[in-house]
Amino acid sequence: MTVIDLESYEDALATYDPVMGLEVHVELGTKTKMFCGCSTELKQDANSQTCPVCLGLPGALPVVNEIGVESAIKIGLALNCEIAEWCRFARKNYFYPDMPKNFQTSQYDEPIAFDGYLDVQLEDGEIFRVQIERAHMEEDTGKSTHVGGATGRIHGASHSLLDYNRAGIPLIEIVTKPIEGAGARAPEVAKAYVAELRELIKALGVSEARMEMGQMRCDVNLSLRPHGREAFGTRSETKNVNSLRSVERAARFEIQHRGVALDLETGGTIVQETRHFHEEDGSTTAGRIKDNAEDYRYFPEPDLVPVAPARDWVEELRKGLPELPRLRRARLKEEWGVSEHDMQSILNAGAVDLIVATTEVGAPADQARKWWMGELARNANETGRALDELGVTPAPVPAALRFRPGAPPFRLSASAAGFPGPWSRRRSSRRCGSAAAARSPPSTTASGVCPVPACRPRASCRRP
Numbered sequence: 042m043t044v045i046d047l048e049s050y051e052d053a054l055a056t057y058d059p060v061m062g063l064e065v066h067v068e069l070g071t072k073t074k075m076f077c078g079c080s081t082e083l084k085q086d087a088n089s090q091t092c093p094v095c096l097g098l099p100g101a102l103p104v105v106n107e108i109g110v111e112s113a114i115k116i117g118l119a120l121n122c123e124i125a126e127w128c129r130f131a132r133k134n135y136f137y138p139d140m141p142k143n144f145q146t147s148q149y150d151e152p153i154a155f156d157g158y159l160d161v162q163l164e165d166g167e168i169f170r171v172q173i174e175r176a177h178m179e180e181d182t183g184k185s186t187h188v189g190g191a192t193g194r195i196h197g198a199s200h201s202l203l204d205y206n207r208a209g210i211p212l213i214e215i216v217t218k219p220i221e222g223a224g225a226r227a228p229e230v231a232k233a234y235v236a237e238l239r240e241l242i243k244a245l246g247v248s249e250a251r252m253e254m255g256q257m258r259c260d261v262n263l264s265l266r267p268h269g270r271e272a273f274g275t276r277s278e279t280k281n282v283n284s285l286r287s288v289e290r291a292a293r294f295e296i297q298h299r300g301v302a303l304d305l306e307t308g309g310t311i312v313q314e315t316r317h318f319h320e321e322d323g324s325t326t327a328g329r330i331k332d333n334a335e336d337y338r339y340f341p342e343p344d345l346v347p348v349a350p351a352r353d354w355v356e357e358l359r360k361g362l363p364e365l366p367r368l369r370r371a372r373l374k375e376e377w378g379v380s381e382h383d384m385q386s387i388l389n390a391g392a393v394d395l396i397v398a399t400t401e402v403g404a405p406a407d408q409a410r411k412w413w414m415g416e417l418a419r420n421a422n423e424t425g426r427a428l429d430e431l432g433v434t435p436a437p438v439p440a441a442l443r444f445r446p447g448a449p450p451f452r453l454s455a456s457a458a459g460f461p462g463p464w465s466r467r468r469s470s471r472r473c474g475s476a477a478a479a480r481s482p483p484s485t486t487a488s489g490v491c492p493v494p495a496c497r498p499r500a501s502c503r504r505p
Contacts, residue, residue, distance in 0.1 A: 046301045050225075050293065053300030057265035059227040060273055061220040061292065063171075064260040065238055067213045068181065069112050070248045074209035075180045076103030076146060076345075081211075083254075087204040095209035097142030102344050105130075109211040110153070110348060111358065112247040113178050116213055117154025118359050119241050120173050127349045128153045130178070130342040139183035139203055147179035147214075149339040153348065159241070160367065161233040163226065166381050171234050172218040183208040194317075213247075219273065227263075227296065232289035235259050239285075240366035252283045259288050263295040274299075279316045279325050290323035298325065373397070377406045390418045391428050399435040408442055409435075 074081060077094035093101035117124050131149040157173035184207050189199030215238065223230040239257055242250040250257040259282045264274035277299065279291045299311060315328035364372075373393065374384045387393055392413040399409035413428060421428045 047294075047297040048300035050297055053265070053296050054225050056267060057274075057296075057300060058221070058268055059223065059292075059296050060264050060266060060276075061217075061223070061227055061231060062262035062276070063217045063220070063231060063234060063288075064262065064278075065215045065235060066181075066258050066260075067116070067215065067242055067248050067250060068256040069109055069211040069213060070246075071106055071108045071112070071211050073106060075106050075109050075178070075211035076209055079209065085206060087202070088206060090206040091208070095141070096205060103146065105345060105348065106211055109178060110350070112211070112245075113153050113176065113213050114350060114355060114358050115245050115247055115362065116215070116242070117157065117176050118355070119245055119362060119365060120154065120157040120159055120176060120215070122154035122157030122173060122176060124350060124355050125151065125153050125155065125348075126352070127151075127347055129347040130345045131339045132342050133179075134338045135336075137182060137185075138201065139185045139205070139208070141183065141205060141208060145179060145182065146342055146345070148177035152177035153350075159234065159237060161230065161237045162367065163229055163233055164385060169223065169226075169230050169233070171220060171230070174216045174218045176213055176215045179212050179214055181207050181210040181212050228289040228292035231259075231261060231292045232285050235288050236285050237366065244363050244366050244369075246363075252285070255283060258283050261288060261291045261295070263292060263299065265296065265299050275311050275313050277314055277316050277325075279318050280328065282318050284320075287318060287320060287323075291318045291325060294323055294325055377410065379410070387414060390414060390421070392418065395428055395435060399438050402435055403439040404435075404442060409438065412438055412442065 071081060073079060074095055077092050079090045079092050079095055082090070094103055114124055128148065128151045130146050131151075132144040133147045133149070134144045136143050152175040154176040155174065157176070159171050159173060160168050161171060162168055183203055183205040185195075186202040186204070187193060187195045187198035188202060190197030195201065217234070220227070220230065220234075239250045239252070242248050242257065248256055252258065261279040261282055262276050263279075264276035266272065266274045277295055279295060282288050282291050295316070312330060314330055316325040317328050318325050370384060370388065370393065374381070377384075377396075379387070387396065387410065390413070392410075395413050396406070396409045399412065400406050404412070417428060417431060417433060421431060
């Protein structure tokens with residue numbers, strides 16, 4: 042990989058103000074594609090979910106997916122956007138082998154939602170408002186697999202395979218207005234915004250928003266301008282960043298990279314370009330010269346009628362919106378009696394929904410929080426997995442914790458999630474099946490079986 046000169050983060054910020062723009066693509070969880078009836082089910086045989094419409098064959102006419110429109114309106118409302126009384130689709134013309142029509146059906150100057158905002162909370166509790174330019178409907182492209190190279194990219198590949206199953210899957214693209222004034226916290230703001238947006242999308246139920254599966258991905262646009270100047274600098278666009286940590290790292294890297302390029306003493310030049318993010322070291326490398334809007338030759342889609350959402354339908358959808366994530370977190374923080382720092386830790390661990398589900402099956406909130414934020418959170422962090430991927434569910438937790446008035450809480454060791462280690466009380470050496478446990482009264486379950494899922498042998502356990 043080419044070594045890229047970088048300016049120190051502090052030196053770059055001493056001279057320049059970073060200006061960001063974030064474009065987030067959300068893959069909707071509809072059962073069929075945006076403009077045809079093909080299934081969107083994942084992991085199917087290549088090119089098995091296609092038809093003349095999504096393959097762009099002559100004479101095939103598209104029809105808009107109503108649930109896709111409804112999902113776009115919900116997202117717009119949750120982002121405090123205005124919902125257009127009338128909007129239409131446009132053709133975005135460019136050639137990629139994985140785009141069979143040679144144009145993408147999208148929206149340009151007439152989006153379905155516009156002029157909104159999203160308040161995000163930074164790690165120290167500060168609220169930063171991100172202004173939303175628009176949220177518009179479009180379709181995804183197919184998938185290219187480049188074979189024979191060392192990097193999986195087209196450079197060095199011997200040939201490429203095309204799968205059009207993904208072509209035509211509904212997307213919502215959410216575009217921010219220029220994010221100014223974040224200063225040194227710009228990468229943190231970018232990460233917090235994408236994290237809050239992901240929680241909002243999941244709360245709305247319009248997508249699972251799993252970034253690692255490509256259901257939500259972010260393009261990070263960044264430019265630098267000298268302190269005191271109003272005009273924006275030339276921007277780069279780091280494409281398809283697919284994790285929260287990577288969004289932060291990409292923004293930070295580009296601040297340092299463009300700081301060097303702008304330094305007149307080095308004779309550096311700067312161009313408007315796309316860039317690829319490299320997960321292994323957090324760097325970016327040049328992709329292609331970035332096109333401007335006029336290069337895409339947008340024009341209205343002649344095969345689709347305009348979309349004009351009825352006002353009573355929009356208001357009905359507004360009334361049906363769920364409690365938004367930031368408001369929900371504030372309520373839970375108050376109900377659980379935890380500090381801002383602890384609530385942020387719970388959020389970072391992805392434990393909020395698991396703790397709520399555990400309290401709903403009978404566990405006290407403090408015990409549920411300790412259960413998920415103890416050994417399980419530690420192991421998830423060490424193994425790079427999410428808490429909900431550990432194979433532990435909320436249902437058996439109340440029985441496993443053995444709630445009794447005045448009894449000390451059990452601490453979950455790694456064994457409960459299938460990792461080496463004992464079940465134990467705090468500051469105690471007792472273990473399921475141990476001699477100490479055998480001297481205690483037997484477990485009082487209806488079946489006579491120990492309720493601890495990881496206990497072996499369960500039938501003979503005399504756990505205290």
